[in-house]
Amino acid sequence: MGIQFYNTYNRRKEEFKPIKEGYVGLYTCGPTVYDYAHIGNFRAYIFEDLLRRYLLYRGFEVTQVMNLTDIDDKTIKGCNTKGISLAEYTKVFKDAFFEDLDTLKIARATHYPEATTHIKEMVDLVKRLLDKGVAYRMGDSIYYRITEFPNYGKLSGMKLEDLKTGARIDAEEYEKETAADFALWKGWDEDDGDVYWETELGKGRPGWHIECSAMSMKYLGETFDIHCGGVDNMFPHHENEIAQSEAATGKRFVNYWLHNAHLMVEGKKMAKSFNNFYTLKDLIDQGLHPMAVRYVLIATHYRQQLNFTFDGVNAALASLQRLWDFYTNVEESSGGDSGGQIGSITHEAEEKFTSALDDDLNISPALAAVFDMVKAANRVMAEVGLSEDDKKILLKALDGFDSVLAFVKPPEEAKIIDEEVERLIQARVDARRNKNFEEADRIRDQLLTQGIILEDTKSGTKWKRKVE
RNA sequence: GGCGGCUUAGCCAAGUGGUAAGGCGGAGGUCUGCAAAACCUCUAUUCUCCGGUUCGAAUCCGGAAGCCGCCUCCA
Structure with missing residues (x-):
């Protein structure tokens, strides 16, 4: 059909x-x-x-x-x-x-x-x-x-x-x-x-x-x-x-x-007299992430009345972080082979994604298909790792989903980092090598205040920009 | 007054007759120097309420309550 x-x-x-x-x-x-x-x-x-x-x-x-x-x-x-x-x-x-x-x-x-x-x-x-x-x-x-x-x-x-x-x-x-x-x-x-x-x-x-x-x-x-x-x-x-x-x-x-359908804000009709009337700029000025706003506005079926809440935007951001971490983890993974598992996982996700959206843009099962794929592929990554072919297949599927949703790939600005931050990360790597964990933790905390989150992985220390 | 929609876990949200997807949050565990990420386990005996139909209902029918929308320039 x-x-x-x-x-x-x-x-x-x-x-x-x-x-x-x-x-x-x-x-x-x-x-x-x-x-x-x-x-x-x-x-x-x-x-x-x-x-x-x-x-x-x-x-x-x-x-x-x-x-x-x-x-x-x-x-x-x-x-x-x-x-x-x-x-x-x-x-x-x-x-x-x-x-x-x-x-x-x-x-x-x-x-x-x-x-x-x-x-x-x-x-x-x-x-x-x-x-x-x-x-x-x-x-x-x-x-x-x-x-x-x-x-x-x-x-x-x-x-x-x-x-x-x-x-x-x-x-x-x-x-x-x-x-x-x-x-x-x-x-x-x-x-x-x-x-x-x-x-x-x-x-x-x-x-x-x-x-x-x-x-x-x-x-x-x-x-x-x-x-x-x-x-x-x-x-x-x-x-x-x-x-x-x-x-x-x-x-x-x-x-x-x-x-x-229309949306409501915090359970009430949006109206200037209720003090819950927001332009997009109002929300961005309050520090809400634009992609989290996009996620919230898209994630409820279009014919269903949507209740826009700030809690919802925060939850959306956490969901996005999971997608973005997944995307970079796939990009950076190496040295394994799923033995064809990834092929069937992505194939199933694409089928579900398409049949859901074919049905009057039924977004919830479509998002569920994406998250099911993330979970299944994460498991494969944790257990056996990915081959170069696996990566290509996964990234192609993710790019396809992103062409529809536009929030699957991490934001570009997340990739930019300045030299000072780079120097600190290197200093921390050295400190850890010398088992100077006190110093390592101090640097990690310092970077966190600058919005940089560090993750120590098998393949070395990775960083990402904190989103909020 | 007329017409229409909605009510599913702490929150968001699928599911339209066969025994409750997914996300967030929470609890415990694995990994880690500690974290983070990831993984594993658990987190609705029940779908606003009351009747009815059916072998079987969140799903169909009737009624009630609550919320929301449209009825001349508001997406």
Whole structure:
């Protein structure tokens, strides 16, 4: 059996069949750049990173598109409050976003289209909807008439009649034919200040939903394979994307909809008022290791609500340390021969890893497969050692897992060491040779305070950088 | 009010009808000058609770409690 995904659209797991064999078109809802992204946002991006990396691991070619929403109520309000241009205002958060992606080792998407540079595509799409009669003009704005779309509500399981209660009523609602109709184009008003475009549709700016339809179709075609986002985007955002896209093209918009659950922090909903609202930078500044954050965010299945705790991050770091120690121990091992054991151990791990992730990215059994391999191979190393072939096989398997998880290999900075530290290590080796253990222990303690951990092994003294 | 999800060991987390993966933490042991790493042994007679179906249920059905989410621009 091939890969299966839980498709929100049909509320069940389905075998994944790409439109074009061996190729996947993937659209992932990106950030609104009005503020620094928080760890809840990054849970979504890490899930999407896992998805993309796994598809590559399974041999697919992937085009991933992630939008940058740089025009909406919040960005307009932000730049006008600060009295700077929209571009100046959003640049700060765009730059920070990409820095954060690097920190978490989230691989770059193929395209990061910005809404402000795709106004023409959006205008064209709105015109198509006007031509088809599913959009209507009201004042200077243009709305989508949802009663024209028979499947409206299919994705989110909402019924049109149920949408009335609980909905906030905005002044503009009164202008619309139906309260649930949504804006495709918003006519300029004074609060927008200098933020507007003069287009065939008039002076104003695009509505929020239209950017994802216009930009996904531009880069991926009118029908594409996978669209991801957080559960909160199911309604109304993705519902509206489907309605406007399918009404315009007459074709199915997306084949597989994947939605990730939210996270909580220390058992509570993350909110500024609970004082548990964190950006990635907040956590790194508190000394949390980025890879431990990545581990925590990836280790809970994406459709399961995740409880982010500081204890969890510490536990994750200990798990990572085990993986990293294993990786270097394999690299440095020598002079043995498993007699083929390593081959079957890695083979079994790879099989389990793949069958787990094939099943809707079931991460827990996949991680268990990696740790089972570590344990089994450690045992072989302790008992009979590894041959050069064994090492190659193991390192190849680890690199394969790392291409998906990105935290299996030790961080590069762990390899850098300065001359003074090198001198101290040598001094300690000499002290031990002379049985001067007091001096040896003193040097070891001193290095530990500098974050260097020493291990005396059969093949000599090894060091590693302490992570915390 | 409408709709949906979750509840498994000290913590995190798999398991969706056949008798509880994995990680962290903890205890003991081997190795070591002592450590570290690694290895070995142990760490849930039981899956929020109450009923039911079944030869058999963490898994299916009904009910209760608790937590969480969506219901117009929040991943």
